[in-house]
Amino acid sequence: MNILIDYHSRTPIYEQIKKEIKLAISRGELKADDQLPSLRQLSSQLSININTLKRALSELESEGVTYSIAGKGIFVSDNTSARNFCKDIFDEISNCVKSAKAMGAKKEEITELIENIYKGDVKGD
Amino acid sequence: MNILIDYHSRTPIYEQIKKEIKLAISRGELKADDQLPSLRQLSSQLSININTLKRALSELESEGVTYSIAGKGIFVSDNTSARNFCKDIFDEISNCVKSAKAMGAKKEEITELIENIYKGDVKGD
DNA sequence: ATAACTGTGATATTACAATTAGCACAGTTA
DNA sequence: TAACTGTGCTAATTGTAATATCACAGTTAT
Numbered sequence: 001m002n003i004l005i006d007y008h009s010r011t012p013i014y015e016q017i018k019k020e021i022k023l024a025i026s027r028g029e030l031k032a033d034d035q036l037p038s039l040r041q042l043s044s045q046l047s048i049n050i051n052t053l054k055r056a057l058s059e060l061e062s063e064g065v066t067y068s069i070a071g072k073g074i075f076v077s078d079n080t081s082a083r084n085f086c087k088d089i090f091d092e093i094s095n096c097v098k099s100a101k102a103m104g105a106k107k108e109e110i111t112e113l114i115e116n117i118y119k120g121d122v123k124g125d
Numbered sequence: 126m127n128i129l130i131d132y133h134s135r136t137p138i139y140e141q142i143k144k145e146i147k148l149a150i151s152r153g154e155l156k157a158d159d160q161l162p163s164l165r166q167l168s169s170q171l172s173i174n175i176n177t178l179k180r181a182l183s184e185l186e187s188e189g190v191t192y193s194i195a196g197k198g199i200f201v202s203d204n205t206s207a208r209n210f211c212k213d214i215f216d217e218i219s220n221c222v223k224s225a226k227a228m229g230a231k232k233e234e235i236t237e238l239i240e241n242i243y244k245g246d247v248k249g250d
Numbered sequence: 251a252t253a254a255c256t257g258t259g260a261t262a263t264t265a266c267a268a269t270t271a272g273c274a275c276a277g278t279t280a
Numbered sequence: 281t282a283a284c285t286g287t288g289c290t291a292a293t294t295g296t297a298a299t300a301t302c303a304c305a306g307t308t309a310t
Binding site for chain 1: 284
Binding site: 019022023026027085086089090092093094096097098099100101102103104105107109110111113114115117118121 | 144147148151152210211214215217218219221222223224225226227228229230232234235236238239240242243246
């Protein structure tokens with residue numbers, strides 16, 4: 001669990017945690033039925049309140065990303081297709097690109113930006 | 126001044142206003158030395174408090190987007206290259222694309238998204 | 251000079267959300 | 281029994297957005 005939190009960010013901590021965990025699952029660092037560190041342990045490690053962490057995990061559970069067993073722990077669901085996590089990101093990209101377009105950005109500028117990010121990859125992965 | 130505000134958005138009203146004004150400038154609807162509607166008039170039109178509007182305009186002024194003359198009004202600066210406004214957006218796009226990549230999104234998925242947004246334009250404008 | 255505008259500045263207040271603290275309770279496991 | 285786990289709740293704190301007023305100074309036209 002390598003979670004980085006920007007305490008000065010405008011986006012709430014619990015949102016950052018949600019995103020980090022989703023990323024970890026997408027990257028394959030967390031697989032189905034993997035157990036997460038306990039709330040108390042993780043909240044201590046991240047130096048955040050257990051309630052803040054609990055909120056993140058509760059929301060992830062209602063989204064079907066994780067499931068929890070009282071007394072045992074919190075685990076990664078097995079129906080967590082990484083594809084689902086992309087939807088929000090795609091919407092965000094879409095909005096940004098529309099703004100950029102409205103500001104006069106050329107399509108080529110944006111595609112080049114993306115090319116650079118994906119540069120060095122063998123396939124379009 | 127066609128400013129739309131989402132009062133239920135998580136992003137503050139004054140931030141939305143800043144963005145809308147920058148967009149209007151980028152679109153050419155507002156040109157250098159154009160005078161904006163007065164604070165009182167605009168705050169009344171948008172049904173927001175004058176202080177909220179003032180905050181937006183004050184920040185725009187410290188960013189060099191506008192300048193104000195007490196007693197006269199608020200005007201668009203002439204050094205406002207629309208290009209500058211794009212920087213933040215480009216950073217945001219970059220971050221989103223990196224996340225999408227980390228989640229396993231293929232480059233083609235993203236470029237196609239952009240193609241669709243720019244679809245129907247004569248040139249890559 | 252007066253009136254009617256402009257932007258500016260300050261204060262106070264309200265409202266809401268994020269975060270923290272602390273406690274109690276129930277399930278699990280050795 | 282002890283030491284963990286997650287859960288639920290209340291309360292307090294904090295920060296910030298947004299509002300409501302008021303006063304002041306510069307500009308402009310009459």
